[in-house]
Amino acid sequence: MEAYNRPGAREAIFAQLVDAGRTEQVTARLTDAIILGVLAPDERLPSESDLARRFGVALITVREGLSVLRDAGLVETRRGRGGGSFVMKADAPHSTLVQARLHGLAQVDLSDMAVYFATVVEGCAQRAALRASEPDSDRLDLWLRGADFASVAGARTNAGGFYLELAVLSQSARLVRELIRLQAEFGPLLLLGMTDARTRRSLLESNHAIADAVRTNDDAAARQFATEQVRILAEWLLNAKARIERGGAWDA
Amino acid sequence: MPEMPEISQLPDVAITNCAAAVGAFFAGAFTELDGWRQALSNGDTEVRPAELDARVEALVRPALNDASPLFVGAGFIAAPGYVRGRDIHFAWWLGPQAGNSLLGSSSTATRLDLATRAYTDYVRDFRTLEWYQVPQSTNQTHVTGPYVDHLCTCEYIFTLTMPVRIGTDTPMLGVVGADVSVRRLESMVLPLFLAADQPLALVNAVDRVVISTEPTVQVGQLTAHSGNFMACSGLPFRVLVSPDSLPRF
Structure with missing residues (x-):
């Protein structure tokens, strides 16, 4: 499908993971995308079951990963119709997290x-x-x-x-x-x-x-x-x- | 300017067979699409999303779950106004996927989820995309590709589309479509290409190579062919005889 605005670059955030330390990988992939601005504030993530399928991991692994992100203040879960996991608005850009990420590499x-x-x-x-x-x-x-x-x-x-x-x-x-x-x-x-x-x-x-x-x-x-x-x-x-x-x- | 003769010598039976086999391959696929088209043009000019989805799924799911499916994806893309309350409506299913790098694995056909923002950006302009725009403006079936489908399968595919209308002068309700892998076409027709005495290449409307028995002319590249060829009737494909590679390759 010839495009205009091909989605793959961003969809790659959710591409399949390799075997080792899968919860950590879920967390790392999404954290990078959020703190480095590829996923925008207020953006809804795919559903938990969709994420599990796309990452190629168990549902529980996705839930663990999302829970880490919630604790870090990077996503919030909204209930009800139109609910799901949403990227949190940051007061400041995630400078401290970017700093930690770059220091860690x-x-x-x-x-x-x-x-x-x-x-x-x-x-x-x-x-x-x-x-x-x-x-x-x-x-x-x-x-x-x-x-x-x-x-x-x-x-x-x-x-x-x-x-x-x-x-x-x-x-x-x-x-x-x-x-x-x-x-x-x-x-x-x-x-x-x-x-x-x-x-x-x-x-x-x-x-x-x-x-x-x-x-x-x-x-x-x-x-x-x-x-x-x-x-x-x-x-x-x-x-x-x-x-x-x-x-x-x-x-x- | 006079039209170039389709072939300047007596057509070689082997080459005729190749063009005919390619034609038969796509004709078979379009026959299936035509069945879906008829089932979907049942007189309603507006439809509820859930009702349309159920009807499309019932049509395409058996084809996708086939033991050796011809299609890697199939469905219906609605024209604006057809689906109540929706400007854009994709009812599209993907066949079983083994280790799809974007969408993971699944043992059965799955619905393409367009909910994430990136896909929304992509489909916003779907009316300008070849697989939608050409059948709409020509009211004919169309084959787009080959191209790498980065959206669903990450495979080298063709997209076949066919307009759905109720009558001849009514607005288009949408297009039925199906994706076919180049690999699948190759497996069906390559033996015939190999049976010819000369090297042959199947190319599309921009002379991009789809199948080749000339190793210097490879799948995916463009050719600069000025020699003999045979057109595949009703399709944007030709079988080139002794194809030339572009000088830069």
């Missing part, structure tokens, strides 16, 4: 994740440029023109959405699945830089450059712009980590 792992993420995105961009038809390029341009990169929330959603557009244009089901999985694992962190207006502008410029390269079937250029884009995001993230470790704030 080793620099070496952040760098490694960025390398892997870049490799997949580069491959998507290159293949998209090789394989996009003219109508595909038209749709990509239309998508990009309609996508909000000015607001923080819009940029977070649409940055991931653009990667998914490229993956779909690669015509590779495996690349799409792997990108969705990677975005679930690493997307919210990597896109932390979207809080910064200058980074949002540079990302949008880069996306236009990639879309132009896709239109002209210039696979080398598409790849190069993707490399640079992920490098900028990774550098922003590593800078934020360094600021925290020096005792400052991640978004200073």
